[in-house]
Amino acid sequence: MSSLLDTPTAAPDAPAARPERRWRAALGLLPFALYFLVFLGGPLYFVISGAFTDADGRPTLGNLVASLMSPQYLLAFRQSLLLSAVTAVIGAVFGTFLAQAVLTARPRSPLRRTVSTASGVLAYFGGVPLAFAFIAALGQTGLATAWLRSAGIDLYASGFRIDSLTGLALTYVYFQIPLMVILITPALEGLLPQWREAAENLGASAWSYWRLVALPVLAPAFAGATLVLFGNAFAAYATALALTSGSIPLVPTAIASALSGNVLVGQANVGLALGLDMVVVIAIVMVAYLWLQRRAARWSRR
Amino acid sequence: MTRGRRWRVVVLALAALYFLVPLVASAEFSLRAPGGGYGVANYTRIAEDPVLLSALFTSLRIAVLTAVIVLLLVVPTAVWVRLRFPSLAAVLESATILPIVIPPVVMAAGIAFVQANLGGPVFRALFDSSTSALTPFYVILALPFAYRAVDNGLAAIPLRTLVEAARNLGAGMTTALVRVILPAIRSAVLGAAFLTLALVLGEIVIARILLYTDTFPIAVVETGRSAAGVSVALSLASLLLTWVLLLAVSFVGGRRRRSLRSRPSVRRRTP
Numbered sequence: 001m002s003s004l005l006d007t008p009t010a011a012p013d014a015p016a017a018r019p020e021r022r023w024r025a026a027l028g029l030l031p032f033a034l035y036f037l038v039f040l041g042g043p044l045y046f047v048i049s050g051a052f053t054d055a056d057g058r059p060t061l062g063n064l065v066a067s068l069m070s071p072q073y074l075l076a077f078r079q080s081l082l083l084s085a086v087t088a089v090i091g092a093v094f095g096t097f098l099a100q101a102v103l104t105a106r107p108r109s110p111l112r113r114t115v116s117t118a119s120g121v122l123a124y125f126g127g128v129p130l131a132f133a134f135i136a137a138l139g140q141t142g143l144a145t146a147w148l149r150s151a152g153i154d155l156y157a158s159g160f161r162i163d164s165l166t167g168l169a170l171t172y173v174y175f176q177i178p179l180m181v182i183l184i185t186p187a188l189e190g191l192l193p194q195w196r197e198a199a200e201n202l203g204a205s206a207w208s209y210w211r212l213v214a215l216p217v218l219a220p221a222f223a224g225a226t227l228v229l230f231g232n233a234f235a236a237y238a239t240a241l242a243l244t245s246g247s248i249p250l251v252p253t254a255i256a257s258a259l260s261g262n263v264l265v266g267q268a269n270v271g272l273a274l275g276l277d278m279v280v281v282i283a284i285v286m287v288a289y290l291w292l293q294r295r296a297a298r299w300s301r302r
Numbered sequence: 303m304t305r306g307r308r309w310r311v312v313v314l315a316l317a318a319l320y321f322l323v324p325l326v327a328s329a330e331f332s333l334r335a336p337g338g339g340y341g342v343a344n345y346t347r348i349a350e351d352p353v354l355l356s357a358l359f360t361s362l363r364i365a366v367l368t369a370v371i372v373l374l375l376v377v378p379t380a381v382w383v384r385l386r387f388p389s390l391a392a393v394l395e396s397a398t399i400l401p402i403v404i405p406p407v408v409m410a411a412g413i414a415f416v417q418a419n420l421g422g423p424v425f426r427a428l429f430d431s432s433t434s435a436l437t438p439f440y441v442i443l444a445l446p447f448a449y450r451a452v453d454n455g456l457a458a459i460p461l462r463t464l465v466e467a468a469r470n471l472g473a474g475m476t477t478a479l480v481r482v483i484l485p486a487i488r489s490a491v492l493g494a495a496f497l498t499l500a501l502v503l504g505e506i507v508i509a510r511i512l513l514y515t516d517t518f519p520i521a522v523v524e525t526g527r528s529a530a531g532v533s534v535a536l537s538l539a540s541l542l543l544t545w546v547l548l549l550a551v552s553f554v555g556g557r558r559r560r561s562l563r564s565r566p567s568v569r570r571r572t573p
Contacts, residue, residue: 032375035375043416234405278408293396
């Protein structure tokens with residue numbers, strides 16, 4: 001009897017508390033877990049083991065030291081972190097406004113469908129098409145460049161280039177905002193209308209409702225989503241590769257050129273060490289994200 | 303209320319400007335003809351260019367294979383987690399965010415190490431062609447959003463009721479999965495498949511580092527060095543194609559859900 005009470009969610013025909021049944025049920029998760037382990041864990045294992053060995057297979061810390069001390073890699077890290085932080089914050093703020101603006105529309109209106117499907121495509125498409133869209137818009141002969149010139153603003157005379165860090169940031173925001181819309185919409189939907197009504201009945205203005213009720217509730221979800229955006233930009237490379245063909249020093253660029261031996265032969269293990277550095281940064285971001293996610297869940301568990 | 307409306311209009315207008323200008327500019331750029339004026343030459347180029355055409359077929363093959371493997375992994379697992387391990391749902395939700403942030407370049411670095419240093423029949427078969435080498439890893443990249451899409455689909459149907467009904471009528475678990483659950487979440491499944499297509503048509507990092515240069519996005523970038531107009535045209539076409547497919551799924555799925563909603567007794571929140 002107590003076993004039934006322990007597992008109220010189990011199907012009645014399957015008393016999941018019986019250990020051998022539960023073990024057999026867990027086998028159902030095995031293919032998924034094994035696939036993750038082999039095809040994600042495998043490459044990560046070789047990155048980590050390669051980062052700690054030299055070209056002849058002897059253990060060393062030299063690669064890691066080189067990846068953290070060489071001025072060229074430090075510059076790459078600084079640029080990557082700056083690019084990720086700036087685009088994450090811009091994407092997060094504007095994405096939240098956009099998500100809220102769309103949420104106030106009717107649930108099945110064309111606007112909501114358009115924005116939610118477009119968010120999916122743009123957030124995950126990334127890479128090549130975006131780069132070409134921005135070349136077409138803001139390249140030397142692009143349409144937007146021409147419009148701005150006819151409006152009296154000559155971008156290229158003021159030193160702008162689409163394959164610069166600014167141009168790259170402008171392109172990254174294009175997939176950061178849609179990802180923020182996807183991530184923050186559930187949290188915005190979790191703001192109950194009753195809270196607003198209660199606040200208004202107590203005499204709160206719209207501003208004080210947002211400042212004292214909605215924003216404190218949203219804060220953990222907002223911060224968590226911003227961290228995912230940061231990780232997303234930090235990990236992204238396809239856009240930079242297509243837009244600049246590797247002329248801006250970013251960590252992924254450094255990894256790619258170390259691997260291909262563009263810099264020096266025998267640098268492949270330094271490339272793996274750089275990869276490990278990236279994984280460590282991402283891991284820190286993810287731990288913070290999971291912690292914030294737990295705090296955000298407090299308000300959605302009803 | 304009017305003040306509330308005004309910020310909405312401003313936000314939506316800014317978003318429309320920022321998101322539409324590059325698309326409109328792409329359309330204009332792709333329609334430019336070499337000697338001035340406009341034409342569709344950039345779009346028809348793909349039919350005449352054997353390299354681009356075979357690259358497109360390679361990428362479509364990879365996309366289909368990737369989508370099939372992704373769905374085979376994700377649908378049973380998501381159903382199983384909801385039925386038997388509800389307590390694991392939060393863990394899996396967090397785990398599925400992981401590959402969004404695992405840098406493809408780092409994955410590629412690890413795979414390149416294996417490619418360069420390990421031999422044997424298994425690895426030779428794996429790295430034999432771009433299809434066999436890239437598909438398993440594109441599956442990893444596609445898993446997070448596919449899992450999210452399918453899990454959202456499952457949340458919207460009375461999963462436990464459907465499974466119990468099917469089993470009471472004598473269906474095995476596989477039959478219930480294929481003939482009851484899969485049709486009920488078909489729009490989520492199609493959405494996941496089309497996003498996989500989007501991913502495969504946009505991925506160049508792993509393919510480039512592993513030196514498989516015969517995929518469509520790589521061919522598009524290579525073409526862009528000499529004929530930017532063709533690359534812009536193909537990029538825009540693949541972007542719009544995916545979006546239209548997703549939009550169609552969204553409308554079809556929405557119509558079905560509304561008919562479910564009209565019978566409230568059918569809807570039950572699954573734990």
